[in-house]
Amino acid sequence: MIELRELTVHYGSEPALGPVSGGVGGPTLAVAGPARAGKTTLLKALCGLVRPASGGVLVDGDDLVAAGSRLRGEIRSRFGMVFQNDALFDSLDALGNVALPLLRRGLARPEALLKAREALALVGLDGQEHALPERLSGGMRKRLGLARAIVARPRYLLADDPLAGLDPGTSARVLDLLFDLWKGRGGLVIAAAQPGPLLERCEELLVLDAGRPLARGAPAEVLARPAVRAVLEGVES
Amino acid sequence: MSGGPFRTIGRSAIELANHVGGLGLVIARTVRALPRLDPRELVRSVVHFGYDAIPLVVALAVFIGGILVLFANVNVQRYGAKSLIGWAAGYTILREFGPLLTALVMTGRVGARNAAELASMNIGGQLEGLRGVGVDPFALLVAPRVIASTIAIAALGLVVNLVAVFSAAFFGQLIIAVDPGSFFRSLEQMLGWRDALAGSAKMVAFGLTISLISTRAGLVARGGARAVGRVAAVAVVASSALLTALDYGITVALERVL
Numbered sequence: 001m002i003e004l005r006e007l008t009v010h011y012g013s014e015p016a017l018g019p020v021s022g023g024v025g026g027p028t029l030a031v032a033g034p035a036r037a038g039k040t041t042l043l044k045a046l047c048g049l050v051r052p053a054s055g056g057v058l059v060d061g062d063d064l065v066a067a068g069s070r071l072r073g074e075i076r077s078r079f080g081m082v083f084q085n086d087a088l089f090d091s092l093d094a095l096g097n098v099a100l101p102l103l104r105r106g107l108a109r110p111e112a113l114l115k116a117r118e119a120l121a122l123v124g125l126d127g128q129e130h131a132l133p134e135r136l137s138g139g140m141r142k143r144l145g146l147a148r149a150i151v152a153r154p155r156y157l158l159a160d161d162p163l164a165g166l167d168p169g170t171s172a173r174v175l176d177l178l179f180d181l182w183k184g185r186g187g188l189v190i191a192a193a194q195p196g197p198l199l200e201r202c203e204e205l206l207v208l209d210a211g212r213p214l215a216r217g218a219p220a221e222v223l224a225r226p227a228v229r230a231v232l233e234g235v236e237s
Numbered sequence: 238m239s240g241g242p243f244r245t246i247g248r249s250a251i252e253l254a255n256h257v258g259g260l261g262l263v264i265a266r267t268v269r270a271l272p273r274l275d276p277r278e279l280v281r282s283v284v285h286f287g288y289d290a291i292p293l294v295v296a297l298a299v300f301i302g303g304i305l306v307l308f309a310n311v312n313v314q315r316y317g318a319k320s321l322i323g324w325a326a327g328y329t330i331l332r333e334f335g336p337l338l339t340a341l342v343m344t345g346r347v348g349a350r351n352a353a354e355l356a357s358m359n360i361g362g363q364l365e366g367l368r369g370v371g372v373d374p375f376a377l378l379v380a381p382r383v384i385a386s387t388i389a390i391a392a393l394g395l396v397v398n399l400v401a402v403f404s405a406a407f408f409g410q411l412i413i414a415v416d417p418g419s420f421f422r423s424l425e426q427m428l429g430w431r432d433a434l435a436g437s438a439k440m441v442a443f444g445l446t447i448s449l450i451s452t453r454a455g456l457v458a459r460g461g462a463r464a465v466g467r468v469a470a471v472a473v474v475a476s477s478a479l480l481t482a483l484d485y486g487i488t489v490a491l492e493r494v495l
């Protein structure tokens with residue numbers, strides 16, 4: 001369970017998010033909103049990639065903001081993250097990218113490589129172990145990012161606009177994979193500018209606008225609100 | 238406009254404090270990451286920054302030796318000081334030309350490359366991606382690069398010194414007919430460990446300066462592809478200016494202690 005307490009994030013002097021409060025404990029939460037709504041910032045704040053200006057983040061009862069570097073590292077290891085721009089390491093092949101988090105956590109090389117191969121097979125990239133990221137298509141890079149995010153078996157998976165830039169067919173395959181892999185494992189938070197494909201699959205929808213929460217609840221209920229529809233229709237148009 | 242100069246001075250002071258503080262942070266985080274430093278990345282970076290540059294610095298050193306002999310030839314002709322040519326060439330190479338010219342060339346090669354690569358990884362989200370999967374970018378990437386580029390530049394400076402001295406001996410014989418035996422005798426008799434130590438101290442200081450400035454430039458890069466080019470240029474210009482000033486400071490300080 002992740003609990004946000006009056007969380008605010010600033011970039012320089014500019015407010016980027018908040019205040020946001022509430023729990024992120026449900027199995028699947030979709031975060032939607034237009035550009036600069038604070039979706040990416042919220043995901044980064046959840047796993048400690050950005051430091052809040054005020055408020056707190058409790059992860060399974062541990063205070064991420066107040067934690068010392070050791071505990072902070074341990075808390076962050078409970079998260080896997082799929083980045084909007086993939087954030088893959090160009091000089092490493094697919095296997096190296098996926099094995100990296102395990103190797104840096106001290107796992108023996110043969111074991112790390114074995115787990116990395118398993119993760120690649122899970123996302124359908126077996127046979128691409130030695131391909132460099134630049135050689136892979138957009139959909140394959142997304143799947144590689146997903147394999148890297150799940151290889152260490154995190155408790156929470158955060159996916160930042162995982163369908164951005166993908167055609168509808170590839171989007172559907174990546175989404176199927178994401179939900180199939182994550183079924184019953186832990187919390188899944190997916191940010192998307194257009195939540196359409198997520199609505200049937202997520203239990204909860206949070207809509208942000210200009211860094212502030214506009215509505216939160218069951219997707220059908222949230223989408224019924226005129227203010228939410230106006231914001232999301234702006235994104236669609 | 239009233240207050241204009243004060244505002245400019247104030248802004249410059251804040252900017253300078255920002256740069257100095259930023260460099261301090263890079264140093265502190267690099268030192269903290271040393272126990273977890275990735276040895277594979279260290280070796281890869283030493284090869285990347287150092288080994289691959291050997292042909293370039295050897296060519297540089299050959300010409301340094303030749304130029305020194307051409308200059309020395311003027312004094313040899315005027316004062317007939319042939320017996321001092323080995324000492325003069327060795328002193329100039331070890332204490333000044335070797336370290337400074339190596340550092341200036343490596344600013345363009347190692348500094349610009351390091352800044353551009355880190356900027357590209359920073360802007361492309363790779364550094365954040367590493368943090369996102371629980372990997373400290375300083376332990377994996379930054380600290381190995383700082384250490385590797387310092388080692389590489391210092392080692393390349395040694396190569397330059399060695400090759401430049403032999404080159405000076407060769408051109409000395411070719412241009413002013415100084416016997417190599419006499420050249421090396423003068424070098425051996427009049428140069429000591431202090432000269433070698435002074436040159437080595439400069440090379441380590443220059444290597445560290447280039448690596449820290451280029452690393453800081455890469456890590457603070459924001460924007461798109463143009464930002465990558467901009468930080469590479471900033472790294473080269475800032476390092477070159479600082480190296481020249483540092484060279485003066487170290488030379489004055491070393492003249493007093495060595």
